[in-house]
Amino acid sequence: MSFRRIEYFLxxxxxxxxxxxxxxxxxAQAAISQQIKQFEEELGFKLFNRGxxxxxxxxxxxxxxxxxxxVLAQYNGAVKQARxxxxxxxxxLRLGINGPYTQECIPDYLRRFRQLxxxxxxxxxxxxxKEMLEALEEEKLDVIVxxxxxxxxxxxxxxxxxxxxxxxxxxxxQSPLAGRQYVAPSELAGQTIFRIEGSxxxxxxxxRADYLDQLGLGANPVQQVKTFLExxxxxxxxxxxxxxxxxxxxxxxxxxxxxSIEGDSFRIRxxxxxxxxxxxxxxxxxxxxxxEDQAAQRQRLQTQ
Numbered sequence: 284m285s286f287r288r289i290e291y292f293l294x295x296x297x298x299x300x301x302x303x304x305x306x307x308x309x310x311a312q313a314a315i316s317q318q319i320k321q322f323e324e325e326l327g328f329k330l331f332n333r334g335x336x337x338x339x340x341x342x343x344x345x346x347x348x349x350x351x352x353x354v355l356a357q358y359n360g361a362v363k364q365a366r367x368x369x370x371x372x373x374x375x376l377r378l379g380i381n382g383p384y385t386q387e388c389i390p391d392y393l394r395r396f397r398q399l400x401x402x403x404x405x406x407x408x409x410x411x412x413k414e415m416l417e418a419l420e421e422e423k424l425d426v427i428v429x430x431x432x433x434x435x436x437x438x439x440x441x442x443x444x445x446x447x448x449x450x451x452x453x454x455x456x457q458s459p460l461a462g463r464q465y466v467a468p469s470e471l472a473g474q475t476i477f478r479i480e481g482s483x484x485x486x487x488x489x490x491r492a493d494y495l496d497q498l499g500l501g502a503n504p505v506q507q508v509k510t511f512l513e514x515x516x517x518x519x520x521x522x523x524x525x526x527x528x529x530x531x532x533x534x535x536x537x538x539x540x541x542x543s544i545e546g547d548s549f550r551i552r553x554x555x556x557x558x559x560x561x562x563x564x565x566x567x568x569x570x571x572x573x574x575e576d577q578a579a580q581r582q583r584l585q586t587q
Contacts, residue, residue, distance in 0.1 A: 286358055289351050291318045292330060296348040299338045353560055360562035375404045376565040379415040379427035384529040384553040388445050389428060392572050399572075403565065419558060425566035430529065431554045433493075443555040443573050449543050450494065450551055451527040455519045456538040465545040468498040475504045475523030477514045498544060515539060529553060 294304035295315065305312040323330050330344035340348060376396060380389065393405055408415075408424060412434070415427040420439075428445065436442055452471075454460045460470065476495065495501055506523070508514045511534075514525040519539060529551055532541055555573055557566045 286355065288318055288322050289355055291315050292322060293348060293351055293355065295319060295331065295338070296340055296344065299340070301338065356562070357560035360560060363562065375406070376426070376569055377406045377408065377424045378569070379408045379410065379418055379424040379429075381410065381412050381415055381427070381429040382529060382553060384430070384446055385428050388553070392569065392576070395572055396569055399568070400565075416556075419556060422558070422562055425563040426555055426557050426569050428553065428555050431552045436554075436556070439559060440556045441559050441561075441570065443570065443577070444552055445555055445573070446529065446553045447550050448529060449547060450549060451532070451541050451543050452524045453515065453518050453527045453535065453539050453541050454524045455521040456540070457521045458524075458540070460524075460542060461540040463540070463542050466542045467545045468500060471498075471500055471503070471524065473503065474500075475506060476500065477506050477508050477517050477523055477525040479511055479514050479525070479528060480507050480509055494549060497549070498547070 291304065291308055291310075294307050295301060298304050298307070301312050301316055301319075305315045308315060319330065326347075328343050329341050330347065332339045332341055378389070378393075397403070397405065408418070410418075412429045415424065415429055416434075418424045419427050431442075452466075460466050495503065495505075504523075506517075508517065508525075511528055511531060515535065517523060518525050519536060527535075527541055535541065555570065557563065557570055561567050
C-alpha cells in the first residue's frame with residue numbers, strides 16, 4: 284500500500300468528487316479512478332458509493348479515512364524530522380507559555396533539555412491561550428504550557444498535567460477574612476472582586492466568570508485590573524478580594540492572606556500540550572523529560 288494511493292483516497296474523500304481530487308493531485312481523472320478501484324480490491328471492501336454523478340463514503344470508507352489521516356500525518360512528520368537529522372539540524376525547541384505557573388515548573392525542564400542537547404536552541408513565546416493553541420496547531424510551536432480551565436481538548440493533543448490546585452483568593456490584613464484557611468461563599472457576598480485581565484489577544488475569561496456564578500458571587504462588583512501587582516495593592520488597601528493566580532502565592536506580601544472556598548471541589552490545572560501524531564522531535568524529547576520526572580515523583584511517593 285503506497286502513501287500516494289492514500290493521498291488519492293483522502294483527496295476523493297474530502298471533495299467527494301473525482302474530478303476535483305484529480306485536479307488537486309495533478310493527475311488525470313481516469314488515473315485516480317483506477318487507483319481507487321485497485322485500492323478497494325486490495326483492501327477487500329468498498330470505500331465509496333458511486334451513483335451517477337454523486338459520490339459518498341461507505342461507513343467503512345469514512346472510518347478508514349479518519350485513520351488514514353492520522354497515518355499520513357505521522358508519516359509526514361517522521362519524514363520531516365528524519366530529514367532534519369540527516370541534514371544535521373539541531374533539535375531546536377519552540378515552547379509557548381501562558382500563566383504564572385510556568386515560572387514554577389518550566390526552568391528545570393529547560394535546564395535538563397539543554398544538558399541533553401547542548402547544540403539545540405530554545406525559544407520561548409508568551410501569549411494568550413488561544414494564540415498558543417493556534418500556533419501549536421500550525422506547527423509554529425512544538426509544546427505549549429497553559430492553564431486548561433474552560434478548554435475542550437480532543438484527541439489531537441497529547442496532554443500532561445503539570446499542576447492541579449483549588450482556586451485561591453487573597454484578602455487584606457484589615458479584612459475579617461484575614462488569617463482564615465477556608466471561607467464560605469456567603470461571607471463574600473457584596474465584596475468587590477479584582478480580576479486580572481488575560482494576556483494580550485485573549486478574550487475575557489468566561490471560565491472564571493462561570494466559576495464565580497457557581498459560587499453565587501455572580502452579582503458581586505467586578506473590577507478588571509491589568510497586573511498581579513495592581514490586584515495585590517488594592518487587596519492590601521482593603522478594597523476587596525482577588526483570585527490568586529496559580530503559582531504566585533510565594534510572591535505575596537506578608538500582610539496578604541490567602542483562603543480557599545469552603546466545600547469547593549473545582550480545580551485549576553496547568554498542562555503541557557503537543558500535537559498528535561507527533562511532528563516534532565524536540566517536542567518528543569521535552570515530553571519525555573516531563574514523563575520521566577513525573578514517574579520518578581510517583582516512585583518516591585510509593586517508597587515513602
